[in-house]
Amino acid sequence: MSSFRHAMLTLLAREPLSGYDMKQQMNSRMGPFWKAGSNQIYPELVKMEEEGLVELEVVQQHDYRPARKVYSITESGRQELKRWTMERAEPETIRDEFLLKAYNLWLADPETMMLRLEEKKKEHEEKLRIYLDKVSELNGLLDPSNPQDPILSSLSVVEFGIEYEKLYMKWCSDLASKLKNRQ
Amino acid sequence: MSSFRHAMLTLLAREPLSGYDMKQQMNSRMGPFWKAGSNQIYPELVKMEEEGLVELEVVQQHDYRPARKVYSITESGRQELKRWTMERAEPETIRDEFLLKAYNLWLADPETMMLRLEEKKKEHEEKLRIYLDKVSELNGLLDPSNPQDPILSSLSVVEFGIEYEKLYMKWCSDLASKLKNRQ
């Protein structure tokens, strides 16, 4: 059920990782598509190992450091991920705090809201930049002879992100100029 | 802190409502921008009344029905909503289950995924239709002489929704045709 554990399987289907690595990847590679804290990751990995979805190899490091616990997906985990991937996804709710604030634009000071729109636009401009860099990076890693290269799937998702950021930026600009004309 | 109670104040800033009305509006008027269940709404309204953000008028109805509890925003509630609206909003995470599934496209059956993409596209086509209807409805309610009409803010948010649905549909089509060409 929970898509959090499927997000973890998603990462492990591509390469073995430690819990620490997964946290890093969720907050960078998967970009802001999925995030998680260590409190969710570590206990969930223990459960997933008990259920045979992943397996564990403990790698010793320097003495002063906790051993790295590197998890790999099992055949059963891969099957489960494939099954879940092909299942219908429920419709999502956007639930964006800034949009909720925009719904209250009429009762706020126009000058402040102009500022907020500019800040938001810059924030999404920055995300766009990151995604564009990621596309170049992924294109470099792409194996053009393999039509089932996971990189192709990564690219599709990042491309969604790029269009989304562009849309958000345009919406901010348009709304800001409407606000200006209203004054 | 919690934006759930601000979502409720957002609705009450426009008109007095019962908890039941709010649930309806969150699942229609605010469209899929914010959702909530009765378990969240009723206890939160009690707290908000204690804190003086809203006030309550009990309206008797037929005997066989529970009395309608109609809540209005207070001056203090309106101030708080205004303050919150003008505050910076934190960056959001998209967290869309279907995008996560698309990230796993490489390990799934192309035929099934083509079907899923078509279904998703239809789902967003339906949402787009609803938003377009809402725009017509809102344009009818608009008072062109009032530059601070709340309807203008509603329109901006719905317009975001429209562009978002169009983007989603286009992404589904594009990905489906890439999948086709790969086969």
Add this chain to the structure above:
DNA sequence: TACTTCATGTAAGGAGTTACATGATTTT
């Protein structure tokens, strides 16, 4: 000197979902 990185985790609490309960009336 202070902050960040690596690498594991725990604790506490708030946010959100799904299901249940009441009960006459109205619609299918």
Add this chain to the structure above:
DNA sequence: AAAATCATGTAACTCCTTACATGAAGTA
């Protein structure tokens, strides 16, 4: 005859966030 509508709520549970804890090494 069955289901939806109005209108309130409660219970149980999962999901998610924030903060805390360890502790040496490397970087600013």
